[in-house]
Amino acid sequence: AVAFSPLLDGPANAYDPSDYASETVTAAVTYLKEAEGDVSKSFQAFEEIAAIIAEGKGIGGSVNYNGVQLERGYIADEDTTIYNPGLTLLTESEKDRLVEALVKNRKAGLVKKTWSNENQLGFTELKSKLDPLFMWELRGYLKILPFYGAAVYLATFFVQQNLRQVFPVAYIVGAIAVFAPIVGLIAAGP
Structure with a gap:
């Protein structure tokens, strides 16, 4: 059965549903589910996820120049931890959960015809940061x-x-x- 596991039906989650996800990520996923089909709530949820990525809001403690002691201006090899410290604090399974929730929110918005250009821009930006290699697709x-x-x-x-x-x-x-x-x-x- 293991040899043919790629042929089994069902979602191909890169995480086990029992994997730990921080309360912040779980709350963001729940908020995205509740916001499905609502333009303004979806965009607010996108802003919350952007804050998680950009500032590390709610994950790994507080992230700032005093707490992490980032070297100002250090950009060797484009170290993105300076620009998006939260992105490096998220685990892969947390990123997968967020991408899955983003895609479901987008599909619900498109089905209900409540998807705006602003939502599309937010979705595209978040998806590109959380899934830059198109693993979802x-x-x-x-x-x-x-x-x-x-x-x-x-x-x-x-x-x-x-x-x-x-x-x-x-x-x-x-x-x-x-x-x-x-x-x-x-x-x-x-």
Whole structure:
């Protein structure tokens, strides 16, 4: 059963529902759920999450220049802890929970036709900070990628061994077959 676990139905959470999440994150997720379909409440929830990211509000104690003793102006390798200290204090499972709640809030707003441009800008900004590598969009594809990639590889290998004259074309087709879904899923959005 473990070998085929990527093929099982259900949400592909990167966290176990029993994972610890700070009270601040749990409250933000609850507020987002309550705000579904309400433009102003959704935006207020987005502002709360932005405060968590930008200031570390409510997580890891108080974060300020005295408490953390950040070196002013130190930007070697673009260390984002200076700009968004809360982002480094959030665990991956907390980030996943926030992204999931953001996406559900957006979908509810779109279904109820109460989604504003202001909400979209807030959603896009928060999603890009919490999920910069588009894992939310790719989660389903990544579940099957090892099997799908192996099948494409074996097909391409077969062409290389038996039909050498068309191998360059088969190689390009195989690469497109593996990477085109990634581009499509990211372009389609959450």
